[in-house]
Amino acid sequence: MEIKCITVGLFQVNTYLICDPGSGECVIVDTGEGDDLAARMARMAPRPDVRAILLTHAHLDHAGGLASLQALLDIPTYLPEAELPLFETLPRQGDWFGMPALNRPCGRIDNTVSDGQVIEMDHFRLTFISTPGHSPGQGCYYTENEIFVGDTLFAGGIGRTDLPMGNPALMRDSLRRLMTLPGHLRVFPGHGPATTLERELKTNPFLGYLRVERGMTEGASFPW
Numbered sequence: 001m002e003i004k005c006i007t008v009g010l011f012q013v014n015t016y017l018i019c020d021p022g023s024g025e026c027v028i029v030d031t032g033e034g035d036d037l038a039a040r041m042a043r044m045a046p047r048p049d050v051r052a053i054l055l056t057h058a059h060l061d062h063a064g065g066l067a068s069l070q071a072l073l074d075i076p077t078y079l080p081e082a083e084l085p086l087f088e089t090l091p092r093q094g095d096w097f098g099m100p101a102l103n104r105p106c107g108r109i110d111n112t113v114s115d116g117q118v119i120e121m122d123h124f125r126l127t128f129i130s131t132p133g134h135s136p137g138q139g140c141y142y143t144e145n146e147i148f149v150g151d152t153l154f155a156g157g158i159g160r161t162d163l164p165m166g167n168p169a170l171m172r173d174s175l176r177r178l179m180t181l182p183g184h185l186r187v188f189p190g191h192g193p194a195t196t197l198e199r200e201l202k203t204n205p206f207l208g209y210l211r212v213e214r215g216m217t218e219g220a221s222f223p224w
C-alpha cells in the first residue's frame with residue numbers, strides 16, 4: 001500500500017490517503033477539522049481515485065472536515081456505529097473547547113461499521129476493530145501490514161479518556177485487544193509519527209499494565 005500522511009488544521013491531525021499502487025484505488029482515513037484536506041485534494045493532479053472516506057471517530061478534529069470533503073468527493077463514508085451519538089454533536093463540539101467558530105455541520109454518513117467488519121474495495125480490503133475509550137465508538141482500520149488507529153494509540157502515548165463520552169476502563173480493554181493483532185503492523189496514528197504495534201507494546205509507558213500481564217520486563221510504566 002502507498003500511504004500518504006496529510007497533516008491538516010489547527011489540531012495538526014494526520015489524515016491518510018491509502019492507495020493500491022497497482023490499480024490506483026484509494027481511501028481516505030479521517031478528514032481533519034476544516035477545509036484543509038478538501039483544498040489539498042482539489043489541488044492534486046492527477047486527482048486520486050478515492051473510493052471511500054473512513055472515519056476513526058467523530059471528534060471535530062478528525063471528522064469536522066467531512067461536509068467540505070464530501071462537497072468535493074461524493075463518495076461513501078463509513079463511521080463506527082457506536083460513534084453516531086458523538087457524531088451528532090459536531091455542530092456543538094467547538095463549544096466544548098471554547099471555540100464556537102469550530103462548530104461544524106455533520107456531513108453525511110452512508111455506512112456504519114462494527115467490530116470485525118471487513119470493508120472491501122475492488123483491489124484491497126480493510127478490517128475494522130472497535131477500540132472504544134477515547135470516544136464511545138472509536139475504532140481502527142487495518143490491512144495486512146498497516147493499521148490506522150485514530151486517537152487510540154500514539155507513538156509513546158494514548159488518546160485522552162477525559163473528554164465527554166470517554167472511558168478509561170474501556171480504553172484499557174481496547175488496548176489489550178488491539179495488542180493481540182500482529183506486532184509487525186505499522187501504526188498510523190491521528191497525531192504524531194508512525195510506529196509499530198510491537199514497538200509500542202515494548203516501550204509505550206501507558207501499556208505497562210499489558211507488559212505486567214504478559215510477564216514482560218522491558219519498558220517504564222505510567223499508571224493511569
Ligand SMILES: [Zn+2]
Nearest residue numbers: 057059134151
Ligand atoms: Zn479524538
